[in-house]
Amino acid sequence: AQSVAQPEDQVNVAEGNPLTVKCTYSVSGNPYLFWYVQYPNRGLQFLLKYITGDNLVKGSYGFEAEFNKSQTSFHLKKPSALVSDSALYFCAVRERGNEKLTFGTGTRLTIIP
Amino acid sequence: NAGVTQTPKFRILKIGQSMTLQCTQDMNHNYMYWYRQDPGMGLKLIYYSVGAGITDKGEVPNGYNVSRSTTEDFPLRLELAAPSQTSVYFCASSGASNEKLFFGSGTQLSVL
Numbered sequence: 001a002q003s004v005a006q007p008e009d010q011v012n013v014a015e016g017n018p019l020t021v022k023c024t025y026s027v028s029g030n031p032y033l034f035w036y037v038q039y040p041n042r043g044l045q046f047l048l049k050y051i052t053g054d055n056l057v058k059g060s061y062g063f064e065a066e067f068n069k070s071q072t073s074f075h076l077k078k079p080s081a082l083v084s085d086s087a088l089y090f091c092a093v094r095e096r097g098n099e100k101l102t103f104g105t106g107t108r109l110t111i112i113p
Numbered sequence: 114n115a116g117v118t119q120t121p122k123f124r125i126l127k128i129g130q131s132m133t134l135q136c137t138q139d140m141n142h143n144y145m146y147w148y149r150q151d152p153g154m155g156l157k158l159i160y161y162s163v164g165a166g167i168t169d170k171g172e173v174p175n176g177y178n179v180s181r182s183t184t185e186d187f188p189l190r191l192e193l194a195a196p197s198q199t200s201v202y203f204c205a206s207s208g209a210s211n212e213k214l215f216f217g218s219g220t221q222l223s224v225l
Contacts, residue, residue: 043216105155
């Protein structure tokens with residue numbers, strides 16, 4: 001069965017500093033991996049995805065994520081945090097051939113001015 | 114372009130009442146999903162559909178039913194509402210299994 005873990009419920013980062021939101025996954029085969037962001041009282045919005053190819057994926061709003069197969073990780077990163085990046089971030093995984101997308105429990109990112 | 118539209122945005126039900134949460138998309142997507150979001154629990158998949166006439170259970174289907182008579186619509190039915198169904202419900206759609214999901218704005222449901 002596929003699963004995804006976000007080990008940190010809360011991450012606080014000073015504005016201008018680099019940020020990392022962690023995600024690890026478990027699948028039997030090859031994964032599709034996604035990051036979504038949720039702002040208050042809104043639905044989730046797509047940030048980026050890994051399907052195949054280059055392990056470093058670039059997405060919206062300056063975010064990027066690195067697929068690491070040996071560590072089964074897909075951490076979200078940004079070189080310089082903005083206050084407007086404060087939101088709830090979800091990692092998600094789908095095993096190839098499985099129609100279901102499984103979400104992590106979310107990480108609340110707070111950027112401190 | 115409307116995307117994924119959910120109605121209603123808010124609803125309060127009494128225990129034992131029934132209701133249907135509506136979801137429609139105008140992107141001609143085959144894949145549609147219903148998730149519920151509980152605080153600290155992330156999103157749990159209730160039901161999903163890979164095309165008109167095809168539905169399947171997700172992780173937490175008990176107490177819910179769905180239908181997919183058209184590509185555009187994917188309503189979620191609660192037959193006998195229980196307090197455990199108090200949650201925020203999101204509908205989503207995608208064009209293929211490796212494509213991103215488009216989410217609706219959600220329905221906040223309270224069962225009292």
